[in-house]
Amino acid sequence: MFNLIRKDIVLQKSTLLILLPALLVYLLLNTSSIWVGIVFSVVIIMNAFANDEKTSIHMLLNSLPYTRKEIVSSKYIGAFIFMSIVVCIIFIGNLLIHQEITAWKDILFMVSLVMVAISLFFPFSYKFKSQYMFIASVVFFAIYLVVVNFFIPNLNDIMREFVQVLLTVQTAQLYLFIALAVLTLYACSWLLSIRIYERKVF
Amino acid sequence: MENVIELQHVHKSFDGFQLKDFSMTVKKGFVTGFIGGNGVGKSTTIKLIMNLLQPDSGTVSLFGLNYKDHEKEIKQRIGFVFDENIFYENVTLVEMKRIIKPSYCNWDDNLFNYYVQTFELPLTKKIKTFSKGMMMKASLTIALSHHAELIIMDEPTSGLDPIFRRELLDILHDLMQDGEKTIFFSTHITTDLERIADYITFIHNGEHIFTKEFYRIEEDYAVVKGGMELLDADTEREFIAIRKSAHGFVALTDQKARIEAIFGDMVLMEKPTLEDIMFHTKKGAEQYV
Numbered sequence: 001m002f003n004l005i006r007k008d009i010v011l012q013k014s015t016l017l018i019l020l021p022a023l024l025v026y027l028l029l030n031t032s033s034i035w036v037g038i039v040f041s042v043v044i045i046m047n048a049f050a051n052d053e054k055t056s057i058h059m060l061l062n063s064l065p066y067t068r069k070e071i072v073s074s075k076y077i078g079a080f081i082f083m084s085i086v087v088c089i090i091f092i093g094n095l096l097i098h099q100e101i102t103a104w105k106d107i108l109f110m111v112s113l114v115m116v117a118i119s120l121f122f123p124f125s126y127k128f129k130s131q132y133m134f135i136a137s138v139v140f141f142a143i144y145l146v147v148v149n150f151f152i153p154n155l156n157d158i159m160r161e162f163v164q165v166l167l168t169v170q171t172a173q174l175y176l177f178i179a180l181a182v183l184t185l186y187a188c189s190w191l192l193s194i195r196i197y198e199r200k201v202f
Numbered sequence: 203m204e205n206v207i208e209l210q211h212v213h214k215s216f217d218g219f220q221l222k223d224f225s226m227t228v229k230k231g232f233v234t235g236f237i238g239g240n241g242v243g244k245s246t247t248i249k250l251i252m253n254l255l256q257p258d259s260g261t262v263s264l265f266g267l268n269y270k271d272h273e274k275e276i277k278q279r280i281g282f283v284f285d286e287n288i289f290y291e292n293v294t295l296v297e298m299k300r301i302i303k304p305s306y307c308n309w310d311d312n313l314f315n316y317y318v319q320t321f322e323l324p325l326t327k328k329i330k331t332f333s334k335g336m337m338m339k340a341s342l343t344i345a346l347s348h349h350a351e352l353i354i355m356d357e358p359t360s361g362l363d364p365i366f367r368r369e370l371l372d373i374l375h376d377l378m379q380d381g382e383k384t385i386f387f388s389t390h391i392t393t394d395l396e397r398i399a400d401y402i403t404f405i406h407n408g409e410h411i412f413t414k415e416f417y418r419i420e421e422d423y424a425v426v427k428g429g430m431e432l433l434d435a436d437t438e439r440e441f442i443a444i445r446k447s448a449h450g451f452v453a454l455t456d457q458k459a460r461i462e463a464i465f466g467d468m469v470l471m472e473k474p475t476l477e478d479i480m481f482h483t484k485k486g487a488e489q490y491v
Contacts, residue, residue: 063254
């Protein structure tokens with residue numbers, strides 16, 4: 001299975017070589033490192049996913065001595081590794097460029113959001129295709145606009161406040177709770193993807 | 203004799219197509235050709251054998267093992283070639299090898315390099331620039347480089363020029379010399395089979411029509427030609443399919459001896475080609491449905 005993860009990294013080599021310096025540029029320009037981190041992690045992870053999405057590649061991977069469980073699991077573990085690379089670069093980048101240590105709360109927040117996003121994207125993409133995610137996100141955005149306009153006009157403010165509260169809250173217990181919730185979601189998504197993929201017909 | 207592949211009472215249905223109570227075996231140490239028209243279930247059967255599809259009911263076993271408990275073990279022992287490009291397009295053959303190599307315990311770099319040289323394959327060109335023939339050679343190189351005991355190929359010779367088709371058949375022939383390897387491949391270029399196949403498995407409309415030794419087909423089957431006056435309701439039943447014209451009829455039988463006994467010298471018997479058998483069986487199935 002670790003061969004599958006290594007394969008994803010090898011295939012992403014050139015993408016990583018372009019994206020990671022770009023990440024440093026963002027850091028130099030003092031952009032919010034949380035959001036930059038989330039965007040970069042998700043882009044890299046979904047790019048690795050899209051590389052394997054063609055029917056012919058599914059046929060190749062399934063004909064090689066791997067089980068479907070391993071193929072799905074490699075994506076979930078790989079996502080974790082790609083995210084760690086991005087976090088490391090942000091951490092080191094901030095340390096070198098701004099001489100500051102990235103707050104562990106920021107990192108936790110970033111990691112949690114990426115994991116939540118991946119937990120939603122992967123099963124969806126296994127069931128349908130990642131290209132439909134654009135369509136789904138447009139539809140989702142429309143729903144969001146309807147909610148903002150008609151039901152909860154200050155949704156954005158509430159979310160912003162909520163994030164602020166999360167980042168300032170001091171109790172370790174709350175963070176532990178969030179971390180556990182995210183891990184549970186990730187694990188459930190993992191199991192769901194395995195189920196979906198085992199039934200997939202190429 | 204040991205069976206390498208065994209399908210028993212396999213059912214698999216899709217929209218508008220199904221395999222019905224499909225049973226077949228492939229014997230160890232022989233080349234089995236898998237023939238049938240377009241869309242009759244050849245690729246579906248191969249996918250079932252490769253565990254790319256699971257049967258609705260029935261069992262599929264390879265080397266006497268089932269996929270549920272021994273998936274990786276089975277796949278370690280198979281080399282596969284599909285008729286489409288299943289490699290990543292933006293990598294070179296060397297990179298593709300680096301990706302695939304660690305998944306097999308018995309990968310042999312010397313063997314890989316030997317085939318790369320034999321096939322004159324470029325190692326540093328991107329796979330998307332490969333022609334159909336080069337693609338097939340590349341697939342074959344990968345399939346043969348890990349000492350697989352069973353080689354499964356879906357239409358390996360389609361789209362290849364006649365010279366390489368012969369070379370390919372020679373390579374397969376050499377592979378068979380130690381008696382340990384088994385080859386199962388589908389094709390509709392039936393002349394390829396005459397050069398290499400020991401057994402022929404014929405599938406039509408999702409049904410297994412026969413698996414026979416190649417020489418037995420010539421013994422059993424015959425194309426029969428005769429005058430229309432010989433045909434009536436009773437004699438027509440003796441044939442798999444009949445084509446009638448003003449000058450007489452052409453029919454296919456799988457009971458050559460019986461037809462000889464019935465008609466004697468009144469009819470002309472000819473040795474059928476596999477194409478004759480495929481063609482008439484298809485017509486026959488349409489006539490009697």
